[in-house]
Amino acid sequence: MCRVDPSFFILYVTYQCFFGMPSKRKRKRAVERERPTIHPRNKYSDNPPDFGLLASLYPSFEPFVFFSRDGRPRIDWTDFKATRELTRVLLLHDHGLNWWIPDGQLCPTVPNRSNYIHWIEDLLASDIISNKCADGGLVRGFDIGTGANCIYPLLGSSLGWSFVGSDVTDVALEWAEKNVKNNPHISELIEIRKVDTEERSSFKLESHSSQSVDRESSIHLSETKAEDTECSNSTLPELRSGVNKSYYGPPMLVGVVKEGERFDFCMCNPPFFETMEKAGLNPKTSCGGTPQEMVCPGGELAFISCIIEDSVELKQSFRWYTSMVGRKSNLKILMSKLREVGVTIIKTTEFVQGQTCRWGLAWSFISPAKKIISSHMAQKNNLSFMLEGLQRQYTAIQVLQSVESFFSAVGASCKSNSSTFNVEVTVTKDHFDLIMKGERPKINEAGSCWYEVEKFNYPRSLGHPSDDLCFRILVFQQIPGTLLVKGSLQHKESPVSGAFSLIFQQLEVVLKDKFCTEKASAAASYSNRSQ
Numbered sequence: 001m002c003r004v005d006p007s008f009f010i011l012y013v014t015y016q017c018f019f020g021m022p023s024k025r026k027r028k029r030a031v032e033r034e035r036p037t038i039h040p041r042n043k044y045s046d047n048p049p050d051f052g053l054l055a056s057l058y059p060s061f062e063p064f065v066f067f068s069r070d071g072r073p074r075i076d077w078t079d080f081k082a083t084r085e086l087t088r089v090l091l092l093h094d095h096g097l098n099w100w101i102p103d104g105q106l107c108p109t110v111p112n113r114s115n116y117i118h119w120i121e122d123l124l125a126s127d128i129i130s131n132k133c134a135d136g137g138l139v140r141g142f143d144i145g146t147g148a149n150c151i152y153p154l155l156g157s158s159l160g161w162s163f164v165g166s167d168v169t170d171v172a173l174e175w176a177e178k179n180v181k182n183n184p185h186i187s188e189l190i191e192i193r194k195v196d197t198e199e200r201s202s203f204k205l206e207s208h209s210s211q212s213v214d215r216e217s218s219i220h221l222s223e224t225k226a227e228d229t230e231c232s233n234s235t236l237p238e239l240r241s242g243v244n245k246s247y248y249g250p251p252m253l254v255g256v257v258k259e260g261e262r263f264d265f266c267m268c269n270p271p272f273f274e275t276m277e278k279a280g281l282n283p284k285t286s287c288g289g290t291p292q293e294m295v296c297p298g299g300e301l302a303f304i305s306c307i308i309e310d311s312v313e314l315k316q317s318f319r320w321y322t323s324m325v326g327r328k329s330n331l332k333i334l335m336s337k338l339r340e341v342g343v344t345i346i347k348t349t350e351f352v353q354g355q356t357c358r359w360g361l362a363w364s365f366i367s368p369a370k371k372i373i374s375s376h377m378a379q380k381n382n383l384s385f386m387l388e389g390l391q392r393q394y395t396a397i398q399v400l401q402s403v404e405s406f407f408s409a410v411g412a413s414c415k416s417n418s419s420t421f422n423v424e425v426t427v428t429k430d431h432f433d434l435i436m437k438g439e440r441p442k443i444n445e446a447g448s449c450w451y452e453v454e455k456f457n458y459p460r461s462l463g464h465p466s467d468d469l470c471f472r473i474l475v476f477q478q479i480p481g482t483l484l485v486k487g488s489l490q491h492k493e494s495p496v497s498g499a500f501s502l503i504f505q506q507l508e509v510v511l512k513d514k515f516c517t518e519k520a521s522a523a524a525s526y527s528n529r530s531q
């Protein structure tokens with residue numbers, strides 16, 4: 001059976017975009033090209049690997065490269081040795097890293113793993129919470145389940161970060177150590193830590209398969225889909241029951257993190273699947289992956305739920321807790337769980353690769369940097385953003401209607417005037433909470449690639465919770481295909497203008513998702529983020 005990397009779909013389409021994999025339909029490819037696929041700082045964002053060049057530079061890679069009829073250099077994606085050799089030469093050529101894994105171990109895709117690293121870099125640099133490092137000047141990370149490939153510590157330490165990489169299997173620990181030792185320039189920065197599998201008494205490896213079957217039949221999650229479907233109301237209760245499934249594995253963070261240790265973040269590419277059958281999906285690629293790497297009783301939901309539970313105990317020992325999530329329905333469940341346990345911030349991102357998405361989920365127990373919010377946002381009584389690349393069928397009227405439904409969906413009072421193209425809105429604290437929880441029309445749940453949806457608790461420092469926010473949203477036509485959306489807070493010098501900024505950001509994400517082409521909205525999102 002062919003085994004597939006949990007991030008296989010990202011890999012598959014990433015490589016498809018970059019390396020000219022055997023094509024699907026032309027139209028589909030055109031759509032894929034339109035979609036943002038990679039973090040802008042990723043080494044491969046403008047510079048896809050050149051197989052021909054790599055083959056000429058690295059004789060060991062050459063036998064795996066052949067030329068298709070259109071003259072483009074290709075590799076056979078069903079050949080594990082070819083994908084492993086590609087990863088080896090990319091790490092060497094582009095990151096100066098020596099790397100190897102034994103046959104059958106999970107082979108990481110470099111562009112995809114780099115996306116996660118860059119997202120963490122963004123989190124650490126953001127001013128949402130204090131961006132002071134836990135350990136003086138040095139960023140310190142914890143990779144839960146580093147694998148034999150040790151990919152995250154290797155990539156992260158190339159940015160100067162130090163790492164603890166944990167794992168449970170002997171082969172992972174042995175090869176992760178080897179990969180670290182073979183890179184003396186960064187080996188001081190990485191500690192490989194063995195997780196004591198005896199620690200959680202209920203952990204029994206041999207019971208995995210039977211538990212998997214039980215869980216499989218009880219929640220009917222199909223991992224075989226490349227794309228996640230929306231969670232329908234009828235399946236929701238079943239899925240929700242998944243969150244209560246206990247994790248039957250070895251310790252995750254509690255019991256592995258030492259007394260007094262502090263980290264800036266943890267990260268994790270969890271075993272996504274409940275059974276090996278579900279993991280062995282695609283005959284078109286071979287990226288290895290042993291059951292220990294791919295499968296966990298309860299799948300990623302149980303695994304990440306355990307990280308959440310541990311984070312409640314460890315709280316501020318980590319500035320950010322993060323994990324990759326493979327299914328959108330699981331992302332929603334995990335976000336509800338995070339709200340229940342009282343985290344102060346949740347951030348998500350979408351790693352869009354062609355037709356398929358994976359999600360990044362981050363949370364923290366550190367209070368949002370209130371000073372920053374108040375000084376940065378409090379003066380902003382007038383805000384605006386552009387809707388560019390508007391699809392033809394949409395006009396200012398439709399945008400205005402969407403503004404109205406965005407607010408009326410949470411019960412806020414709205415008075416719209418279609419001749420002056422504005423909506424007057426009054427938002428109470430309860431409406432604010434609902435907007436920040438993302439409880440709004442399902443235009444887009446998690447945002448597009450690199451749209452980051454932040455969840456804040458009500459910024460009490462910005463005003464008394466009983467203060468209502470009264471503001472006006474105006475929509476102006478600029479040039480065909482471009483609209484300007486302006487928001488102005490009615491009571492100037494208001495202490496609630498920080499909350500107004502947060503609402504306005506949410507509105508921006510929703511309108512861009514609904515009305516703009518993917519490319520235009522992503523470009524706008526990048527430019528907004530860099531401001």
Ligand SMILES: C[S@@+](CC[C@H](N)C(=O)[O-])C[C@H]1O[C@@H](n2cnc3c(N)ncnc32)[C@H](O)[C@@H]1O
Nearest residue numbers: 145146147166167168250251269270271292293
């Ligand atoms: C999907 S692999 C990820 C490997 C690597 N980080 C990557 O992205 O390619 C998951 C890894 O988690 C490890 N693992 C499973 N349970 C664990 C636990 N409780 N603590 C640490 N690692 C664990 C597995 O042995 C496996 O190496």
